[in-house]
Amino acid sequence: MNKEISSTQNAMVKYMLQLQEKSRSRKKDGKCILEGFRELTLALDGNYTIDTLLFYPEICSHERVQELLKNTKNSPECIEISKDVYQKIAYRGSTEGILAIVETKEHSLETITFHNKKPLILVAEAPEKPGNIGALLRTADAANVDAVFIANPKTDLYNPNIVRSSVGCVFTTQIAMGSSAEIISFLQKKEIAIYCAALTASENYHVQDFKNATAIVVGTEAIGLSSEWLENSTQNIIIPMQGKIDSMNVSVAAAILIFEAKRQRNFT
Structure with missing residues (x-):
């Protein structure tokens, strides 16, 4: 977990904002943004796949991240983010310092x-x-x-x-x-x-x-x-x-x- 993002101009940050804001991007890439332990835990229980996990260590510890990842079938990339980045991409106030890019499902x-x-x-x-x-x-x-x-x-x-x-x-x-x-x-x-x-x-x-x-x-x-x-x-x-x-x-x-x-x- 040594990768870090500190700049709000980072390409990953811009991509996550696009997924949050544009339905077309979510549908095109088959991905969405999730925030918070409850949502991520429920998604994992529902057999959703986490592609990338981002966390702000002042709120969300490495230990909590590892605890969540015990339930993943794959090995998502984990990225530590700065306060500025966290505040930029967190959609709501109760995100608990953790966000993820998750693969969506087909709903036919x-x-x-x-x-x-x-x-x-x-x-x-x-x-x-x-x-x-x-x-x-x-x-x-x-x-x-x-x-x-x-x-x-x-x-x-x-x-x-x-x-x-x-x-x-x-x-x-x-x-x-x-x-x-x-x-x-x-x-x-x-x-x-x-x-x-x-x-x-x-x-x-x-x-x-x-x-x-x-x-x-x-x-x-x-x-x-x-x-x-x-x-x-x-x-x-x-x-x-x-x-x-x-x-x-x-x-x-x-x-x-x-x-x-x-x-x-x-x-x-």
């Missing part, structure tokens, strides 16, 4: 495997706000769903704001992205019932049977689900509202629906 439907014969899947159509996507992924992790599908994605999954708002849960659950048509076809071929959160032709969510293979589908707060989903729904479902408005935050609604399914399954 073909990568999904179910170990549960009656999987529970959360589907989100066209979510845009990183905070909402992060919250959906946290819900998926908390409920230990079998997969999360993002239909017609509008945002890069490895956007730093998604990684941060998901508190690393982007690495803990199977995630696939595709068009609505592709995901609907996948679910139908697997004989997975489709329950769409919608205001029209709906029944109360708590009277449904979610114990068999189930996909719970949520749309955006602004426009809800597209007709493509509603036309292929096994049953539209609704959360009864008792106030003045007819909708709630998409991540809150998803949590209510997912945990009802888990309750019916006795949280197995």
Whole structure:
């Protein structure tokens, strides 16, 4: 661990900033930036590969770096960085003195495997706000769903704001992205019932049977689900509202629906 970077003009620093700021660069190179021990540990648990690890020794000791690296399958390059470099590339204040360049994964439907014969899947159509996507992924992790599908994605999954708002849960659950048509076809071929959160032709969510293979589908707060989903729904479902408005935050609604399914399954 004798390599050091002290200048903010270093090519590695510029490259990391580019990965942070540009979705095009992340997709082109298949890499993203991770910060903090929790996120890196979760990524390693999810079989992600660390290419390069950087640490600021005033905050993160050599011993902590070595402890983390015990869980790596490869031998990533380790670089000691100065305070100026650390402050330049750290995206948030609680980075704990450690950052890494990590290889991203492919998130096609073909990568999904179910170990549960009656999987529970959360589907989100066209979510845009990183905070909402992060919250959906946290819900998926908390409920230990079998997969999360993002239909017609509008945002890069490895956007730093998604990684941060998901508190690393982007690495803990199977995630696939595709068009609505592709995901609907996948679910139908697997004989997975489709329950769409919608205001029209709906029944109360708590009277449904979610114990068999189930996909719970949520749309955006602004426009809800597209007709493509509603036309292929096994049953539209609704959360009864008792106030003045007819909708709630998409991540809150998803949590209510997912945990009802888990309750019916006795949280197995």
